[in-house]
Amino acid sequence: MTSNFNIRAKVLLHPLVLFQIIDAYDRRPKDAKQVMGTILGRNNAKNGHIEITNCFTVLHKEQPDIGRIDLDHAYATDSLELNMLTCPQERVLGWFSTGKSVSRSATLLYEYYTRECGEGQPLHLLVDATLKTQRLLPRLYCAVEIGVPGGTKGLMFSMLPLEMTSGNSEMVALRLMEKQSLHPATKQVGRILPELVQVVEGTKDMQKRLDLVLRYINDVLARKRKPDNLVGRALHDALSSVPVVDSENFRLMFNANLRDMLMAITLSMMIKTQLQISEKLSSMHDH
Template sequence: MSISNYKLQTNVRLHPVVLFQIISAYERRPKSAKMSVGTLLGRRDKGSDVIEITNSFTVQHKEQIVGDVEQFKLDTQYASEMFELNQVTYPQEKIIGWYGTGKSLSRSAAAMHTFYSRECGDFQPLHLLVDTTLRGGRMTTRLYCAVMMGVPGGTKGLLFTQLPLLTMDTEGDESIALRTMQKYALHPTKQVGRMLPELVHVVDAIRELAVKLDLVLRYVNDVLERKRRPDNSVGRALHDALTSVPMMDAESFRLMFNTNVRDMLLSITLSTMIKTQMELTEKLSCLPDH
């Protein structure tokens, strides 16, 4: 087993829902357990340098000390059954490693690596370590892979090497939820927050875009008037952003925007009708027979 499966350019995308699942598992762990462990699920292509960690589930385990030796037992049957159930709903997700909570790697990391090496098949398992002690007011998240080391014909062991480029990846629904949580975290209120309609989020996103465009225009004008020294990295970033947007006239953009808005309103109307129909069906089914 070598580190050849992973490159320094490997981009690991961690979805926020995984962190929330790990935090929830740690908060709900048994009183006798010092840590929480579980299986990481995601997508990984052989011909791509992108790995996505999209889901996880907790695996039951036991920690006990026999003499001076700390023993760690993982419920492998429970892990297999949970993965089979997850495959029914998300068949595209495969096992890509495991997670653990704590400030540093535990002594059970080698045993966990041995088990998940069989579960991951041709790929090395990843190990996600989440520090739930909040040292320094932050929740540190690190990613490791194991490298076999030792003398040929002699004693061999595992060296856990940290993988770089651990990034957060958010999709539409996740980004809306994160922005809502950030809003109420910065401006706490006694009332419980609620998710606003889709059009309200569109308006807020347009306002944020207008503020960012104003900053860009201010920077460009200052550079043209020689009030600020130009930065090549900023110029290249602006060039990439402008060239990534297809060129179209105002009328074509208006038609495309209005069409998308009508599609969104139609989807909202249909989902509301389906929800109402389900509620009526549920109430009718609860009526007593006469």
């Protein structure tokens, strides 16, 4: 058996994984009560963080009467090979399943994913996809060996801390979904705004947050509000993480990045236009 999971390691979960699990749960067969599959991700050796970035379902048939679960190994192998071609930096981290509690088949799945993970210990992501509480409540577990040395041994699934994280592209999609959820009466789904409009929206949002922080600092200095140590430490960490750059160098850096983004937008529009023209020309030749 592999060594137990490092409790001090931080595990980060990307929202794409939850969306994939919800989609698989909605598309499950009528006679299936739950879905399960493989979770993929990467281990950052520099900071010790483990990121769960992707997943895919595995066809299975559970037989609780005899304590057995049959997996479609060929399907799981083919799905993993295809994923490794598109995302070679990801590796198998464990498995996911839907439900409110760890099922009896977790021990059997642990043995299978111990071989799939290699040296690392498999993780178990549990998601309640019924949404009866209006929340997903994802939980992460790792198996800990218990028992008497030289005697009977077993596995106990211990819960691990789990944090949500997202990249820039994911944040754009999440903000769009948040805006759409605030106006459920509208039938038309909002479209993703162009890059420059997103920059303007992000700048306005940052300005509002800065005004809120400045208002809090001024109130504390004027003794209108009692200072909060947690807020003070958070502000200190945020300011310490920002490199000290004078206004002129920041302006030059911002303009250079803005020009690069405009060039990328122009090239993408040119490629899109060329593809549309090529498609129309090919259809004219067919006629």
